[in-house]
Amino acid sequence: MEMPKQAPCERKHNFDEVATGYTLEMALQESRRCIQCKKRNCVEGCPVNIQIPDFISRMQKNDLAGAARVLKKYTSLPGICGRVCPQESQCESKCTLNKKGVPVAIGRLERFLADWERSQGGAAIPDLTPSTGKKVAVVGSGPSGLTVAADLALLGHQVDMFEALHVAGGVLMYGIPEFRLPKAIVQGEVEYVKKLGVNLKLDYVIGINASMDELLESYDAIFLGTGAGLPWFLDIPGENFNNVYSANEFLTRCNLMKAYRYPEYATPIKMGRRVAVVGGGNVAMDSARCAVRLGAEKVMVIYRRSRAEMPARLEEMENAEEEGVEFHFLVAPSAMIGDGRKNVCGMECIRMELGEPDASGRRRPVPVKGSEYVVETDTVVVSLGTSPNPLIASTTPDLQVSKKGTIVVDENGKSSKARVWAGGDIISGGATVISAMGEARIAATAIHKYLVNIDQ
Amino acid sequence: MFEVVDHEKLTHKVHRLRISAPHVARKAQPGQFVILILDEKGERVPFTISDWDRQAGTVDFVFLEVGRTTERMARLQKGDTLAHFVGPLGKPAEIDKFGxxxxxxxxxxxxxxxxxxxxxxxxxxxxxxxxxxxxxxxxxxxxxxxxxxxxxxxxxxxxxxxxxxxxxxxxxxxxxxxxxxxxxxxxxxxxxxxxxxxxxxxxxxxxxxxxxxxxxxxxxxxxxxxxxxxxxxxxxxxxxxxxxxxxxxxxxxxxxxxxxxxxxxxxxxxxxxxxxxxxx
Structure with a gap:
């Protein structure tokens, strides 16, 4: 069943959540579509192996509290997962109903349950395992850090979580916009993790305030979930002109610092009327849709391949198009044009055509000679991707990193350094929230195994 | 929360603040900076560290009253608090015997x-x-x-x-x-x-x-x-x-x-x- 949404003409002017969520009736009706297959293909499709038919069967019996309890056994962050997981390529793609028609809307049911639990005065705290006396430091409080912290706290270990920024949540706070993932939902789930006994230490930079070796003096194990925060640039002339942003800066100002509520919030964001977003991923969609809401007259997404190769979720592209975002395919910027006062006023672009497949398996874009033209724009958001922040690697010489700057780990998330595990974008270089949680789950299992065996 | 330990007005527009932040003081090096946020609706603003006392756990910096946030900072008094204070950030200055x-x-x-x-x-x-x-x-x-x-x-x-x-x-x-x-x-x-x-x-x-x-x-x-x-x-x-x-x-x-x-x-x-x- 479709989820109700704010109409495009309305939502273009606010940062409220686009999809408003199922009503109770809708959720119960949708749950009854699940046929409770014996072979649980949907569970295989879930990176954290949520026993999906189990929570849905309780919904079918109107037992919402029971359903929420089952869900929480497998994820501490259902309000987040239910919103930002690409279910269409995970659990829902494996749903038996998908073979004949429309799969059960598993993600929407997950989201409904999380929101229902919140509306009942917050999530119930499960019985905690007695303390093991073991201490774990979790570095970074994004999707992987929150998952590891919750899993290990539930197993009775003492967890301290360190965050360099002034709020917890990582990319869930600074990257994903309010209209896709309300910050109150993120903070609600952070609070839940804290209630499990996790200590959160904000404004604390590991690698600066304490080195890895200093941390290892006080902790039995460390999990690194520091993400991939270093933005890539195009490396073309004029890229440092005013009003040329990295997507990270544009989104951080807008989401984390709440510049869309300036001057109530003190952080400003300077944006013109014609915004060009360079890139084709979900972050590019988020940037374009923020620009629409900040009042841009025209928002263009400039992508060097064609629609078929775009890495963004189909749903996000559709949302963006409905909100009036224009897509310019097979186009790549070659230079920024300044107005004489170092403000960007245009972008020289070249048309591309698709050649032979490259290392990613997608057809490589090749410039078409003599096809240069100018896109008139006064604000550019560069959204090409990110690489891992080198801070910890550069201050920890015995931690093995790849050429791309990612931390090298084995199949259990164990790094080359004793007692140190890692997961999320810091090992993958950049992927989804749920894949980070999946890696975190594996690392948490390995850390737990290590901790309980120390004394034996 | 980070307490203002001292506030001194140095010229008509220049002020020095001393903030209690032991974890910053412990690691501070010449040439590094801090970022502070006044309150939960505040902006992140960087300031170069001008002194520190590892024992007392304090960090000093100087600011010029030039805009919205620094004008508010000019009114901070001893005992007031900052919502956030992070550092020392950046690489320390290069120090050697140069001549x-x-x-x-x-x-x-x-x-x-x-x-x-x-x-x-x-x-x-x-x-x-x-x-x-x-x-x-x-x-x-x-x-x-x-x-x-x-x-x-x-x-x-x-x-x-x-x-x-x-x-x-x-x-x-x-x-x-x-x-x-x-x-x-x-x-x-x-x-x-x-x-x-x-x-x-x-x-x-x-x-x-x-x-x-x-x-x-x-x-x-x-x-x-x-x-x-x-x-x-x-x-x-x-x-x-x-x-x-x-x-x-x-x-x-x-x-x-x-x-x-x-x-x-x-x-x-x-x-x-x-x-x-x-x-x-």
Missing amino acids: HVVCVVSGYGLAGMVPIIKRLKEKGNRITTIMQAADNESLYNQEALKQFSDHLLIGVGGAGGGPATALKPLEDMLKNLDHEPMDRITAMASICLMRFIAEATRNMGIKTTVHMAPVMVDGTGMCGACRLAHADGTQFACVHGPEFDAHKIKAWDTLMARRCTYADDSIMQPGFKCDNCSQW
């Missing part, structure tokens, strides 16, 4: 350079410090600068004096290199002054470093707001700097424009003119 080092300071640099000068002096360098201000009333911190410098020169630019006045003592020294060689110049000053210094020494074979203070948001390498074009590729002041080889910085004019991106919103006062820059 004769000339330090040029203006604005917040009059305080921010002191730990660097002190450490350079301890390493056995001979220090000439040139301090620059728009007028005599804007000078502060002479005693501290004098204490660690072998010579202290003062360049006061009267109304409309501009960079030429500030450069005068340095230009005189550059003409006199045969008698008094210079091994290194390091500047923590307004971006216009640092640009003039970079150009003045570019072809003279004198290693010149500048301490940059661009607009920042996160200050940990995530947003790229503080990026600059550099001979070695795009660099971020927050993680690759803030000290850079002045002759490796490219496109100073773009940097100056970026410094003022948000000027009309938060950095500048109404009626602001560039030749009257608040940092000057």
Whole structure:
């Protein structure tokens, strides 16, 4: 069943959540579509192996509290997962109903349950395992850090979580916009993790305030979930002109610092009327849709391949198009044009055509000679991707990193350094929230195994 | 929460704050900076550390009252608290035995350079410090600068004096290199002054470093707001700097424009003119 949404003409002017969520009736009706297959293909499709038919069967019996309890056994962050997981390529793609028609809307049911639990005065705290006396430091409080912290706290270990920024949540706070993932939902789930006994230490930079070796003096194990925060640039002339942003800066100002509520919030964001977003991923969609809401007259997404190769979720592209975002395919910027006062006023672009497949398996874009033209724009958001922040690697010489700057780990998330595990974008270089949680789950299992065996 | 331990007004627009932040004090090095947020609706603003006391767990920095956040900071009193305070960020300044080092300071640099000068002096360098201000009333911190410098020169630019006045003592020294060689110049000053210094020494074979203070948001390498074009590729002041080889910085004019991106919103006062820059 479709989820109700704010109409495009309305939502273009606010940062409220686009999809408003199922009503109770809708959720119960949708749950009854699940046929409770014996072979649980949907569970295989879930990176954290949520026993999906189990929570849905309780919904079918109107037992919402029971359903929420089952869900929480497998994820501490259902309000987040239910919103930002690409279910269409995970659990829902494996749903038996998908073979004949429309799969059960598993993600929407997950989201409904999380929101229902919140509306009942917050999530119930499960019985905690007695303390093991073991201490774990979790570095970074994004999707992987929150998952590891919750899993290990539930197993009775003492967890301290360190965050360099002034709020917890990582990319869930600074990257994903309010209209896709309300910050109150993120903070609600952070609070839940804290209630499990996790200590959160904000404004604390590991690698600066304490080195890895200093941390290892006080902790039995460390999990690194520091993400991939270093933005890539195009490396073309004029890229440092005013009003040329990295997507990270544009989104951080807008989401984390709440510049869309300036001057109530003190952080400003300077944006013109014609915004060009360079890139084709979900972050590019988020940037374009923020620009629409900040009042841009025209928002263009400039992508060097064609629609078929775009890495963004189909749903996000559709949302963006409905909100009036224009897509310019097979186009790549070659230079920024300044107005004489170092403000960007245009972008020289070249048309591309698709050649032979490259290392990613997608057809490589090749410039078409003599096809240069100018896109008139006064604000550019560069959204090409990110690489891992080198801070910890550069201050920890015995931690093995790849050429791309990612931390090298084995199949259990164990790094080359004793007692140190890692997961999320810091090992993958950049992927989804749920894949980070999946890696975190594996690392948490390995850390737990290590901790309980120390004394034996 | 981070408590204001002391607040001293140094000139009509310059203040020094002392903040209780033991984990920052414990690791602070010359040339590094902190980022603070006044309250949960506040912006993240960077300030160069001007002193610290590891035992007392305090960190000092100086700020100029120039915009919305710093005007509010000017009203902070002992016992008030800051919502957030993170640091020490950035790489420490390069300290070694260079020989004769000339330090040029203006604005917040009059305080921010002191730990660097002190450490350079301890390493056995001979220090000439040139301090620059728009007028005599804007000078502060002479005693501290004098204490660690072998010579202290003062360049006061009267109304409309501009960079030429500030450069005068340095230009005189550059003409006199045969008698008094210079091994290194390091500047923590307004971006216009640092640009003039970079150009003045570019072809003279004198290693010149500048301490940059661009607009920042996160200050940990995530947003790229503080990026600059550099001979070695795009660099971020927050993680690759803030000290850079002045002759490796490219496109100073773009940097100056970026410094003022948000000027009309938060950095500048109404009626602001560039030749009257608040940092000057």
